[in-house]
């Protein structure tokens with residue numbers, strides 16, 4: 001077989017040579033040790049948590065080392081492509097604070113290693129496909145889907161490995177005349193790699209999993225599909241070589257195809273990147289763990305976190321906790337540090353499944369928001385409301401000072417309050433600060449009958465002086481408590497329940513409910529000052 005002749009027959013229009021392409025994608029000029037990483041999402045319209053999970057690793061190890069982090073759109077599967085999906089990926093990453101140094105942008109490319117959308121790189125793949133044909137390492141295969149299905153069935157029945165290899169690779173040894181004849185007859189073909197029949201093993205060091213022993217590839221796998229678009233395997237090898245990725249960070253579902261990739265890197269004489277296969281995202285169910293599923297678990301979609309109003313910082317902190325076993329310890333030792341200062345390390349990653357625990361996420365989110373300055377809380381919340389809750393966006397803008405003062409309640413304390421868990425829940429929590437959304441959810445304590453309620457609020461209002469400081473205010477509350485036959489010290493009431501109607505706890509609960517709608521609310525004196533005298537009087541008069 002004259003391989004050059006076959007290459008010309010298959011790729012008559014491909015005139016560039018591998019060296020021409022190599023010259024277009026020179027080695028990057030980066031400091032020693034700088035890492036080049038990427039994410040390669042498919043534009044299916046569904047951006048999942050795993051995309052962000054891998055993006056955070058890539059971003060960290062690139063930027064911690066002074067390297068480059070880029071976005072490549074892996075759109076080789078046009079059946080799955082959805083319009084606007086590239087923008088969806090870019091916007092989601094942007095929302096969660098993942099910034100690329102280069103790669104696909106909404107209306108094109110940014111960077112000199114593009115194009116960054118695989119379908120636009122067809123000519124480049126063809127140069128290397130032609131080269132593999134010239135080396136005798138690739139050939140056209142005309143097998144139909146039906147033939148392949150029938151073969152698979154036969155192999156399964158006979159307990160043989162399924163696939164196209166060795167004696168089953170029907171088109172391996174077609175003559176050039178036979179190939180030409182089929183092509184002239186308009187038969188569709190794919191380009192297959194010519195695998196070697198072998199039972200050898202090779203070893204490879206995965207930066208997360210350590211040393212792996214794997215069987216060498218023996219399959220005649222597909223390089224180009226019948227429309228000339230490459231498979232993931234071929235595109236990955238060509239792109240990560242040319243774009244000079246130092247690390248390939250991807251989900252562990254790709255581990256089983258690693259032998260094909262290693263085979264191709266070797267066949268093309270290229271240096272392999274460092275592979276980092278990340279653990280699958282899991283969730284707790286009953287007493288065990290299971291894989292997160294797109295069908296059953298809304299939390300697999302990145303949009304879920306956006307809609308729930310999880311701040312970008314919270315999701316970073318959460319994923320860093322999942323990703324590196326020592327992050328939590330570091331956070332305790334460095335409560336005020338930026339999470340970007342955490343020395344991220346691939347070797348500290350778990351390989352046994354990454355647990356997505358939403359309760360934990362909400363707790364982390366609460367801590368993150370609790371540590372933020374009130375101004376930043378307001379800005380983050382407003383940004384979210386502008387997209388998801390217009391009513392609150394308007395309220396925040398209508399009452400800027402009150403909002404800020406409300407967010408400051410209990411914030412600067414030694415143990416700051418952690419009332420806000422997410423931007424969505426902030427709308428609930430903050431509702432009592434605005435008359436437009438104020439509503440009462442709790443009932444007055446049962447220790448306070450109607451007459452007591454009436455009497456209390458009438459007397460409270462009569463002696464209310466908005467300029468009282470916290471201790472003067474509290475002295476009055478205690479006085480009233482006693483006057484109404486309630487215990488000033490809760491433990492006195494506990495000891496002698498018959499001697500009192502209730503305790504000061506019930507009195508302050510009444511106040512909280514009247515002012516905020518809830519028995520559980522921040523400091524009454526502080527809240528009253530945020531609301532202002534008019535609102536305080538109006539809310540309390542209702543009960544007097």
Ligand code: GLU
Nearest residue numbers: 039040041042074249250
């Ligand atoms: N397109 C692949 C995916 O969405 C990317 C895998 C990789 O990063 O190489 O899973």
